[in-house]
Amino acid sequence: MRRTQIFLSDDMHDQLKLQARHAGTTTSEHIRQLLSDALTKEKRIQTEQGVRTLLEMMEDPVEETEE
């Protein structure tokens, strides 16, 4: 693991601390879990977008109709 330092708003810090207490974990571990979930979700979205783009390439082009 690497040590890093970031600035949080007071409100954000308080929320994270409270959530961590409710989850029975430390604030650090809680932040790591939130970031891990967010990164996984982002990666998932990127995969789906990429796959969708490639699959759409196999479809026939939509012909423009004149009105």
Add this chain to the structure above:
Amino acid sequence: MTELFIHSSAFVALNDNHHVQHFTASEFVQSLLSDSVTMFTSLDEVVHAATTIKNQVGEAKEQQFLSLVYSGGIRLLYDSKANLQEIIEMYSSFDQKDYLQVSDVQCVLLMKQYGIKHVMSFNTTINSLGVIVVPKK
């Protein structure tokens, strides 16, 4: 595999219904949904593929291809630090130039620059340039 570079040969296989690897390409892309893979390509590969698609399938398909790439599902790597000297050196050291294009060498150098190890390609000679070609045969 967390990052995948899409080679122009893969774009062509997907876009051309009559391509000998079309079904293989389609099956492989669908299998990616179960992974978490970010897809990349380069502007050079897009241009190369678009030209081939226009010649082999037609202009409508080429336009659709370009629009889909532009939509952003696949990340474009524009900036290559791979310089011409590196490309020439790698290309010159390769014996089977009949099958290898200079653009393939440029593509592999770009992958190395961004730390991407896997490439979706149907050009098997890329294999010998130190990257992992998928789908595996």
